[in-house]
Amino acid sequence: MLRYLSAGESHGKGLVAIIEGLPSNIPIDINIINEDLRRRQRGYGRGNRMKIEKDRVEIITGVRDGKTLGSPLTIMIENIDYKNWTNIMGFEKLEEEQNHIKEPRPGHGDLVGALKYNHMDIRNVIERASARETAIRTAVGSIAKQFLSIFNIEILGHVISIGQVNYRFCQKDIFNYKNRIDESPVRCIDTNMEVQMIQEIEMAKRTGDSLGGSFEVVIRNVPVGLGSYAHFDRKLDGILAQGIMGLQGIKAVEIGDGIDGSSKAGSQFHDEIEYSEVQGYYRNTNRAGGIEAGVSNGEDIIIRGYMKPIPTLTRPLKTVNMLTKEEKEAIVERSDNCAVPAASVVAEGICAFIIAMEIVEKFGGDSIEEMLSNYKRYIDYLRSR
Ligand SMILES: Cc1cc2nc3c(=O)[nH]c(=O)nc-3n(C[C@H](O)[C@H](O)[C@H](O)COP(=O)(O)O)c2cc1C
Numbered sequence: 001m002l003r004y005l006s007a008g009e010s011h012g013k014g015l016v017a018i019i020e021g022l023p024s025n026i027p028i029d030i031n032i033i034n035e036d037l038r039r040r041q042r043g044y045g046r047g048n049r050m051k052i053e054k055d056r057v058e059i060i061t062g063v064r065d066g067k068t069l070g071s072p073l074t075i076m077i078e079n080i081d082y083k084n085w086t087n088i089m090g091f092e093k094l095e096e097e098q099n100h101i102k103e104p105r106p107g108h109g110d111l112v113g114a115l116k117y118n119h120m121d122i123r124n125v126i127e128r129a130s131a132r133e134t135a136i137r138t139a140v141g142s143i144a145k146q147f148l149s150i151f152n153i154e155i156l157g158h159v160i161s162i163g164q165v166n167y168r169f170c171q172k173d174i175f176n177y178k179n180r181i182d183e184s185p186v187r188c189i190d191t192n193m194e195v196q197m198i199q200e201i202e203m204a205k206r207t208g209d210s211l212g213g214s215f216e217v218v219i220r221n222v223p224v225g226l227g228s229y230a231h232f233d234r235k236l237d238g239i240l241a242q243g244i245m246g247l248q249g250i251k252a253v254e255i256g257d258g259i260d261g262s263s264k265a266g267s268q269f270h271d272e273i274e275y276s277e278v279q280g281y282y283r284n285t286n287r288a289g290g291i292e293a294g295v296s297n298g299e300d301i302i303i304r305g306y307m308k309p310i311p312t313l314t315r316p317l318k319t320v321n322m323l324t325k326e327e328k329e330a331i332v333e334r335s336d337n338c339a340v341p342a343a344s345v346v347a348e349g350i351c352a353f354i355i356a357m358e359i360v361e362k363f364g365g366d367s368i369e370e371m372l373s374n375y376k377r378y379i380d381y382l383r384s385r
Pocket residue numbers: 047107108109129130131134247248249250308310311312334335336337339342343346
């Protein structure tokens with residue numbers, strides 16, 4: 001079984017993760033992880049925190065001579081901003097109770113978190129609910145991507161809408177556009193849409209507002225047979241949807257043309273099955289988004305995440321002081337005003353880890369060599385059917 005746990009506060013010393021269950025002998029390139037961290041930090045609409053942080057991963061355990069050992073892998077990312085927060089985020093008892101945050105910000109975990117965990121200082125909620133945690137999730141996902149590349153599986157996320165600017169039905173083979181997407185300030189394939197998206201973000205900034213949007217992640221070369229129809233919690237679409245929904249700000253998830261398909265006739269939606277000696281079984285359309293009955297069908301897996309507008313607005317929303325119950329304006333320290341491009345990178349990592357879990361589940365093995373021989377035998381079997 002492949003799993004990981006992470007820890008860390010947004011303004012604490014740093015973020016850590018322990019990954020367990022990766023086979024031995026996977027080559028790990030730390031530069032690739034750092035490049036993914038850089039991709040996550042970029043994107044039009046990010047706030048001043050991103051000028052402070054220069055995320056870099058440190059591998060603490062589980063890798064030697066550039067390869068996984070098969071033992072738990074520990075990674076860490078330092079929060080450079082911690083040096084500005086040592087008096088607030090240290091382990092000693094705080095002297096000034098007046099510094100407690102008592103006014104929950106709408107759209108954040110502040111109110112529900114303070115009530116649930118019985119915190120008088122909302123800072124205790126903010127620190128872990130914050131999307132700062134997505135830095136370590138991206139690093140974990142980047143390691144998963146390096147593992148998946150051995151099976152030729154590739155994953156790429158790109159932005160398909162920001163606010164009202166929508167580029168949803170892009171029919172391009174997005175892997176041919178990887179460089180373009182990575183260079184785009186909004187991670188959008190289309191240059192005209194990019195200009196409009198930037199204008200949209202600028203407009204929101206000017207009016208003290210924030211924006212959401214949507215992204216698409218495409219996973220290619222996934223073999224037939226990951227996931228299962230046998231139980232709800234083994235369905236690949238369900239597991240991926242949970243992963244994407246577990247990303248801060250995401251309020252809806254779509255697999256393939258799920259939303260559009262709900263208003264179509266069956267004859268207009270389902271992907272007819274074809275066969276050729278060269279390709280084996282294949283489809284000419286992919287409205288199912290690569291998954292049928294919770295099982296990968298060999299076509300590209302297509303998953304979209306829909307992100308709500310960033311909750312912190314420079315023109316603050318109304319709230320209530322939890323001590324005095326007086327009406328107040330929500331606090332604004334600093335904030336991104338759009339983080340959809342960053343979310344599209346985090347989502348790549350989330351999907352990568354889930355596909356890696358399923359690959360480990362299906363092909364087992366303690367070393368990558370053992371897994372690859374199981375994998376090749378299965379691919380040969382598929383060709384014989
Ligand atoms: C990469 C990324 C960056 C984010 N940056 C901010 C931010 O600067 N300000 C903010 O208010 N929300 C930001 N968010 C969104 C909040 O973390 C999120 O809306 C909040 O924790 C509540 O969680 P929920 O939206 O999943 O309900 C960001 C989300 C992501 C994925």
